[in-house]
Amino acid sequence: MKGKFGRYGGQFVPEILMPAIEELIEGYERYKADQKFTKELNFYSREFAGRPTPLYHAKRLSEAYGAKIYLKREDLVHGGAHKLNNTLGQALLAKYMGKERIIAETGAGQHGTATAMAGAMLGIKIEVYMGSKDMERQRMNVYRMELLGAKVIPVESGSKTLKDAINEALRDWVSNVEDTYYLIGSIVGPHPYPEIVRDFQSVIGKETKEQILKCEKRLPDSIVACTGGGSNSIGIFYPFIEDDVKLFAIEAGGESLKKTDKVAYHSASLCQGEEGILHGARTKILQNEYGQILESHSIAAGLDYSGVGPELSHLSEIGRINSGNICDNDALEAFYELSRKKGIIPALESSHAVSYVLKHAKELGDLIVINLSGRGDKDVEIVARLNRGDKA
Numbered sequence: 001m002k003g004k005f006g007r008y009g010g011q012f013v014p015e016i017l018m019p020a021i022e023e024l025i026e027g028y029e030r031y032k033a034d035q036k037f038t039k040e041l042n043f044y045s046r047e048f049a050g051r052p053t054p055l056y057h058a059k060r061l062s063e064a065y066g067a068k069i070y071l072k073r074e075d076l077v078h079g080g081a082h083k084l085n086n087t088l089g090q091a092l093l094a095k096y097m098g099k100e101r102i103i104a105e106t107g108a109g110q111h112g113t114a115t116a117m118a119g120a121m122l123g124i125k126i127e128v129y130m131g132s133k134d135m136e137r138q139r140m141n142v143y144r145m146e147l148l149g150a151k152v153i154p155v156e157s158g159s160k161t162l163k164d165a166i167n168e169a170l171r172d173w174v175s176n177v178e179d180t181y182y183l184i185g186s187i188v189g190p191h192p193y194p195e196i197v198r199d200f201q202s203v204i205g206k207e208t209k210e211q212i213l214k215c216e217k218r219l220p221d222s223i224v225a226c227t228g229g230g231s232n233s234i235g236i237f238y239p240f241i242e243d244d245v246k247l248f249a250i251e252a253g254g255e256s257l258k259k260t261d262k263v264a265y266h267s268a269s270l271c272q273g274e275e276g277i278l279h280g281a282r283t284k285i286l287q288n289e290y291g292q293i294l295e296s297h298s299i300a301a302g303l304d305y306s307g308v309g310p311e312l313s314h315l316s317e318i319g320r321i322n323s324g325n326i327c328d329n330d331a332l333e334a335f336y337e338l339s340r341k342k343g344i345i346p347a348l349e350s351s352h353a354v355s356y357v358l359k360h361a362k363e364l365g366d367l368i369v370i371n372l373s374g375r376g377d378k379d380v381e382i383v384a385r386l387n388r389g390d391k392a
Helices: 015-031 035-047 059-065 083-096 110-122 132-137 139-147 162-175 193-201 203-216 231-240 310-317 328-342 348-363 377-387
Strands: 055-057 068-073 101-106 125-131 151-155 180-183 222-226 246-254 274-278 281-285 321-327 367-372
Touching: 015 083, 015 162, 035 083, 055 203, 059 068, 059 328, 059 348, 068 203, 083 101, 083 110, 083 180, 083 193, 083 231, 101 110, 101 162, 110 125, 110 139, 125 132, 125 139, 125 162, 132 139, 132 151, 139 151, 139 377, 151 162, 162 180, 193 203, 193 231, 193 310, 203 231, 203 367, 222 231, 222 348, 231 246, 231 310, 231 367, 246 310, 246 328, 246 348, 281 310, 310 321, 321 328, 321 348, 328 348, 328 377, 348 367, 348 377
Parallel strands: 068 367, 101 125, 101 180, 125 151, 222 246, 222 367, 246 321
Antiparallel strands: 055 068, 274 281
């Protein structure tokens, strides 16, 4: 069934949004196969975003941990993360659909920054909803968005993080469907968003497959990616779904995996979530026995989300992907390890994937690929505060 991944996915939205959803489905189906659209997107991906990104053999890391480890360098995409792959595609789609305004949500600020970059390049007005807690954690990205001409709207409701930013963006869209395009940043939300974001991000996996075959003459044993909503993980996983390659989606274990009826001290929806409805789709979410959404926690703002994409929920349920989690302290150790051993400062989000490989390298096979989804410039202030004994 279109828009469904097993029993996950679907469209659980107010009736007032259905015309906009139908318009989006029609627009995407029309333009994704349009030669002019594809040619323009490929041009911007190459000349503006800097694709293809390298697949880098981390020799010292490999020697230290007893496996051949490659890093897919999405941190080298313009803006510092994989997010631009999706925002370029969706912003161009919005332009082709005749929309004059784009709204977006953001957690770590990378999606908001990438949306602002795409909007500035294409000449489209951008407004970004961001939880006030995340704005404090990611002040540099807030300034970058404003520098690029975007308006950043603080969200004070709920946990003041990504979940609540999505809620506010959806409310805005309901009121302004005529001229506004809602540019979702992950594989969440109602159909067709999980498919749209997956399709634009799958360039990561397509390049990885071509590069690893050229370098090693075979496919990797394992691919590991951090997972919040899941755009970078599905982006690298999707072209390998039919191959004999183990896929690992690594979530934020936060301070611990304890869960109460008041708060979740983690963001591990695949590991500990339950089936429910969040942001217009059926998926695995963190909730209490009354079905109320729990507040999540992660040192990495981009993983601080109470759910996960419906396609990943399905792939996890059928056993095609493996889920794991890494706590804040272990992610920090990996942050330092990659910085000092490879001269690469990873995003705290990506550090979760790195940490999992460093802990389990011998179990993952002889040839491992880590999707290094973003660079850590945005997180240096957070790490510096932690070193002073402050809260993240």
